[in-house]
Amino acid sequence: MRRVKRLNLEIRVQSYLSKRQKQANQKLIKGSLDTTTEWKNARQTKTIEKVLKALQAMMGDRQRCMYCLDSHGSDIEHFRPKAAFPKRMFRWRNLLLCCSECGRLKSDSFPVDGKKPLLIDPTKEEPWLHLDFDPQTGNIVPRFNPNTMTFSEKGEQTVITLQLDQREALAAGYKKTFKNLSEEIRHFLDNPDNSIDELIAKLQEKDEHGLLGWIFLGTGSFVNPFNELQSTNPSVWSACASAFK
Ligand SMILES: [Zn+2]
Structure with a gap:
């Protein structure tokens, strides 16, 4: 998303x-x-x-x-x-x-908490504040909030409603995008003098599943090789992050 x-x-x-x-x-x-x-x-x-x-x-x-x-x-x-x-x-x-x-999966279902929707509307909010991505399985899962020690309720209901953690073809697509983005970052880490603008353009081109939101606004910043870019090239990281906000 x-x-x-x-x-x-x-x-x-x-x-x-x-x-x-x-x-x-x-x-x-x-x-x-x-x-x-x-x-x-x-x-x-x-x-x-x-x-x-x-x-x-x-x-x-x-x-x-x-x-x-x-x-x-x-x-x-x-x-x-x-x-x-x-x-x-x-x-x-x-x-x-x-x-x-x-x-088909969503059909007429619409989870709510009172009047508040518990389904993510991607035109109104940043989905990765509620969702997380598991690079091992390729599944989309609810995001855990370490401050409250709970999973996002909206994330949970969105995952359940659209079965985002149970769709094999979907997971395969997300994994492929994760691999492509990781390769782009690794290539840059090996060639740190390359153009930052070019890196940003390539990341955007290869992000078929919105994972740049997960990397720069979600928990992807803790996952290799993205955390390596953040720790070794903080200015490049900031430039990329501001390009996607
Ligand atoms: Zn769909």
Whole structure:
């Protein structure tokens, strides 16, 4: 996972979403709203196709799923499920890009603590504050907070909901990215006179799974060879870290 910057929609598309939401709200009051049919009908329109394009644009060339970053983001996902939160079904800020596997696993589940979501929304927060990566298995696991001696509850619920610690293909992809980033760092450690800008560009190019967030904002800074870079080349480390914040 990685932090995703939400782009603004075209005004025309935004107005269309608002109009559809008003219509849905009116049906809800009358008791005639079927969220599945309502969304299915809207989904076939050219304007909602533009919503999909806007979400894909947020993910760059690879257009990956915002939850797992491993598969192609194939459809629009309602962060708060439309059946339980019909008043948000056409809200731009509730829409994400998702792969079929994450969509199937999440389905209509939405863990909460009171009104607070216990699922990470990568467009609103840094996922690696709640998640950790295990380089041995390639799994994504909840992050442990040594101050409170507890695991992040949001991290735990996100891992459970999307089964982030039980997906073999996903783990293999994350491990490969970890290996590629490690090799880039080792190469730099062997050639410390190389350009820092080039190192940053290569790390960004090879980070297919958002692991730079784990390295510079999460616990990856304790793992070799990243901790070696931090201890032996603190200025290079700072330059890389500020490039990813
Ligand atoms: Zn996914």
